[in-house]
Amino acid sequence: MPTRPQIQEDNVLKSPFWPEKVRVISVKPIGKSQTKIEGVGLETHRFYNPILFEKDFKTIEILEERHFLFSANGESLFLYLEANRIRNAFQFDPLYAVNVSQIDPLPHQIEAVYDYIIQNPRIRFLLADDPGAGKTIMAGLLIKELKYRGLVERILIVAPGHLKDQWLREMKDKFQENFIFIDRNVMNAAWGQNVFNDRNMVIISMDFAKQEDVMFTLKDTTWNLCIVDEAHKMSAYKYGEKINKTQRYSLGELLSPITNYLLFLTATPHRGDPENFRLLLDLLEPGFFADTAMLSESIQKRDNPLFLRRLKEDLKDFEGAPIFPPRIVKTVKYFLSDDERKLYNTVTEYVEKHFNKALAKDNRNVAFALTILQRRLASSVRAIRKSLERRYSRLNELYEKGQLIQQKMEYDEDYIEDLEEKERWEKEEELLEKLSSAETLEELKDEIEKVGELVSLAKEVEKKEIETKLNRLKEVMDDERIRQTGAKLLIFTESRDTLDYLVEKLKAWGYSITSIHGGMDLDARIKSEDNFNNTQVQIMVSTEAGGEGINLQRRCWIMVNYDIPWNPNRLEQRMGRIHRYGQQHEVHIYNLITTDTIEGKIYNALFEKLSRIKEHLGSDRVFDVIGEAIIGKSLKDLIMDAIANPKTMDDLLKNFERILDEEAIMKVRETSLEALATKHIDLTRILGEQRKAKENKLVPEYVEEFFKRAAEALNIKKEERENGLWRIASVPFEIRNQPYEFKVKFGEVQREYLKVSFDKEKAFRTQAEFVAMGHPILEAVVNTILTRYIQSATDGAIFSDPERKRDGVIWFLEAEIKDGKNEIAGKRLFAIYQDRNNALSFVNPAILWDLKPEPEHSEYSEISLDKDTIMSFVISEGLENYKKELLQRRHRNAEIKKKYGIRSLESQILDSDGKISDYETRRIKDENIPEATIQNEVRKKEDLENKKQRLQREIEAEVHLYPTEPRILGAVRILPGKVRADMVSDEEIEQIGMKIALEYEREYKRTPEDVSSQNLGYDI
Structure with missing residues (x-):
């Protein structure tokens, strides 16, 4: 049993008083019988300071003395x-996460994680690469890297509901990371407990998370890392002095302070509204950009630390070849038959009448229901017939019960738009079948009669089997020689009814078919995807459920959009199923568009404009910004405006022509954030990092x-x-x-x-x-x-050098650099070779692979062992250089934070101060300024000043780095090996070879360095 005087600084102790072995920092007597022992855990580096009585010392075992035998x-x-x-x-x-994950990473993915995101002391970052760049892969790499460094444990992923399965699947299959999905059922089963505190790796739907009770529960949690997919959905808009925040934006405001690291993912961060983009960045670093002018400055000077964007045409593989093959998008025009045109006009008149009536009464839910009907009409005769039948049946039921349903539903259009497809269909059907603009039962009866007439007309048209669009599909298939070549074809439609119709027709034509739709569970979708990719199945028909999360590029390069979605993002997502990394063929996309409908005319005008833009840009990165970039409003609103007021149609088309191509090109460039796109990727450096891992x-x-x-x-x-x-x-x-x-x-x-x-x-x-x-x-x-061999490290062991170059001691140490927040800025393992003359030099810590363990108790000559000298050498020669390396990037980040963050806050403080002075002046002039208005501005100014002080303290802390005391892990005595005479290397010949090689490299203007002493496996 040790006594108090026997326990000394640097002893390693084992005792029930600690859950791990502890290295003693200090021993402090307290009174006559108590002793405070301060120490640090060897495994966790946790600090311990128990006060022990004399009798407690019998439980303590001193494990090691710092003498290497x-x-x-x-x-x-x-x-x-x-x-x-x-x-x-x-x-x-240097690429740890890449090499332990089952992925085939690309240069831009490696660059994003290792050169940009992970270099930030406190990760607050927006990754805004083009679609298909693999943002989920980059997020997975970041998770893997941060977890292994011990920087994160609790991780929250917030994603649109329809992407949750993709996230679960990719994290598990590619990164062996097991997340769980929390929804309403899981929360309800928790019986009032905070379900988020019991799970460390969680995926949650964005629209579930934004609900009031869920946000209330989330508010009481903390996370190490939060990743938000499709982060642009967290939108806010500024109108004058007022900021209109969506519920999703409020969710972002809640998440920002409860997580240490925050990563946003989106392919469409801008949408042509710089203020909207600034407000999105404000969720990452509140107040970092006071206004859009400051944001524009950072984009022009390319020194913004908050985001990274790369355009698809700039993405290359390791050979420098583009990873995206060419994509040819063709518009296939057709005219409706007389019967189809009659059906279209009659249904559209019905939609126009009731849509305008609903708008007049400000009943936006009825108006939205009618837009659904119009979309079904544009999809297929089958889709509109079945939709009308369901509406007719349901309205009849309501009439018989004497009910009128006009009340506001509990969900808005944005909410429905982001639901998983099955849920979205259910909500849309609920709206379409139940809601009517009728204000009396008599009006409802009239509407039912009209819907009945439309059903009859649709049945007549369908019975004639004259669908022009289907014939155009067949022509496209013939042009691409689908039957003759066996080439695979992907067909997209918005409607489940249209999908069923196409499957029937294509099977009747003799093709093998598979399909994906929102009514299928994940396993069924995976099976369908596998059948298409790996069997003789030739055609896949899919709804939007197949527009995200499935990859079909290995076997398919031809796609037809049987109908065009009113949400242009979906068009880009559809194309992304086959136009992505791994595609070996030129991709052919066909958009089937009628020329004699309202929707068709708008699409034709838009696509003609886009075609000219593409010629100027040399890129087709335009489909996801069709509306906002060119005409300043969404496609859905544009189409419904034209339907509600057909007289404006000609004016609308003329407006397209009035927009100069140059103006449209500028808008597309702004909306796609071309100015902030990083075009050059340093392949040489990335390949060098791969080589370093091997060395x-x-x-x-x-x-x-x-x-x-x-x-x-x-x-x-x-x-x-x-x-x-x-x-x-x-x-x-x-x-x-x-x-x-x-x-x-x-x-x-x-x-x-x-x-x-x-x-x-x-x-x-x-x-x-x-x-x-x-x-x-x-x-x-x-x-x-x-755990088992820590005593071996304490004792040391003997190894021999087969090359007979070394006779001395190799010390192995671990050391850290910390910052002013007491957070680890960097950590290194060092190996130091001490020769018989006590000269010290760094060697590769992997050197033991090249040495041979000798039997215990082998004879060796004594060498002076001075721990303090070794410590001093590591600190001055190793850690000091490492600190400079870390400081170089940190100083750059600090200057950018001062340039934009501090400057922005000072600008806002000045504005606020001016408002307060103005209010006071107006009060003196007897103007009625409410006290609450002044106090609100005073509080706002105080909040800004506090933010500025916090940011200043954070910047100071991040650039004040210091080394901690290195910890000796172990030491080996290295002896020259016993090697046969014919195997001993001739040092003189080796030096001659080195000299020739160095001169050769210098002759070609390179800068070779002799590193033969570092035992790296190569000499130059």
Whole structure:
């Protein structure tokens, strides 16, 4: 039992008073019988300061004295030090998350995560790449990287409801990250508990999250990282001095302060409204841009730290080739038959009449219901017939019950637009079937009679089977020689009824068909996608449910839009199913558009304008900004305005022509944020980072070799299978028995693994489980090694150098740089070689792979071991340079924050001060200025001043970095190996070779550096 005087600074203690081994910082007597021991946990770095009585000392065991006897088992020490290196893999593998995830990343994805997002001390970032760039992949890389660095544990993903399955699937399949989805059912089952506090990795629908009770629950939570997909939906608009905030924007305001890191994802951040864009950025860093002028300045000078945007034509692969093949979009025009035109005109007259009546009464829900009917009319005769039948039947039921339903529904158009397709259909049908502009039962009866006439007319037209659009589809298929070549075809429609109609017709034509629609569950959609990609199925017919989250580019390059969605974003999303990375063919898109309907005329005029814009831009990045960019309003509003007032149609078309092409081009460039797009990606640097990972020996081959050696030591039964795969037959209980925190972070360790691979390509090819850093079995092995062999690190061991170049000691240390907020700014492992003359130099921490463990108690000559000298060397020669490296970027970020953030807040404070002075002056002149108005402005000014002070403190803290005391992990005594004489390298010949190589490189104007002493596996 140790006594109080025996416990000294730097001792490592083991006791029931701590949940882990603790290194002593100080021992302070308190009175005669109590002692305060201050220490830091070896695993968690948590601070402990218990006050103990004399009797408590019998539970304390002093584990180590800082004397290296070099008596430990060399293999045990190798495993311990290599486990430390794996636990800090991100230091040695600059692309750590890339190499432990089952993805094939592209240069722009690597650049976004490693050169932009993760470089921010406090991540507040908008990633705004074009559609198809793989923003979900980039988010997954960020999650993986931050989790392994120990920077995040609680992660919240907020996404549109229809994308939740895609997020769950991609995080699990590609990154082995298991999220859960929380909805109303999960919340209700929690019996009043805060369901978000019990889960660390959560996905939630944006429109569920914006509901009042859900926001109230979220307000009492905190997160390390929050990711918002389709973040542009969190919109706010400024009208004069008033800001109109949507519920989604209010959700963003709630999320911003409850998360440390915040990442927004969107492909359409701007929409032609700079103020709307500024307000979106305001959610990331409140007050960072006082006005749009300051925002424009940052875009022009390309020094905005809050966002990154790359356009699809600038995205290249590692060979420098464009990742998106050409895309040819053709408008296929057709005229309605006489019968179809009669049906169209009659239904449109009905819609016009009741739409205008609803608007006059400010009944926007009835008006919205009628827009749904008009869209069905544009889709197909089958779709309008079935919609009219359902409306006729439901209105009859209401009439018989004596009911009129005109009341406001509990959801708005934006809410419905963002629902999953099945729910959206249900809500749309509810609106379409129940709501009427009729104010009396007599009016309702008249409307029912009219709808009945429309049903009869639709049936007559359908019975004649003269649908012109279907014939144009057949012509497109013939032109593309679909039947002769077996080429696959993707057809999109908005309507489930139209989908059923097309499936019937295409099957009758003899084609093999599959389909995707919102009524299918995730498994059924995956099966349909797989059938299309991997079997002889030739045609897929899909509603908008297939417009997101499925990838069909491997086998399909021809697509037909059977109807055109009134939401242009959906058009771009549809095309993105086949026009994306991995497509090997020129993509052909056909839009079927009639020339003699209101919608058709508008689309034709728009597409002609867009065609001219495309010629100027050299790009077709225009479909998702059709309305806002060119005509300043949404397509839906444009079409319904024309339907409500047909007389304006000619004026509308003339307005299109009045908009100069140059003006439209400028608007498209503004809306697509071309000015802030980053065009150059440094491929050379990224390839260099990949090479660095190989040099540091953390590529799969070395991880696999470490696991094999660790398995031998830990009695894990394994057997090699064919194709280089492994079966882990039995995992001992000690390794499976991990704490709760481990299971939350990495998952459960299984008793056995039937088929695993340490190579991700091989794992993907053979359907094996991919084992890499972050996988439960590897992390459990690392944990067990670090616990079991800590004494080996304390004792040290002997290794020999087969090349006979070294005779000395190699020290292994871990050190951190912290900032003024006491947060870790950087962490490094160092290996320092001390030769027999006590000269010190840095070597690669992977050096043990090139050395050979010698038997315990081998003879060796003594070398002076001075821990303080080693510490001083690491701090002055290693950490000081590392600190400068970190400070360089931090100073740049700080200057940008001062330039825009501080300046913006000062500008707003000045404006507020001016308003207060103005109010006071007007009061002196006896003008009636309410006290509440003045006090509101005073509070606003105080809030701005507080924000400025907080930002100033944050900037100061981020640029004041300091090194913490390095921690010695272990040391090895290295001896010259016993090598046969014919294998000894000739140093003189080696130096001659080095000299020739260096001169050759200099001759070609390169700057070679001799790094032979660092043991990197290469000399220059």
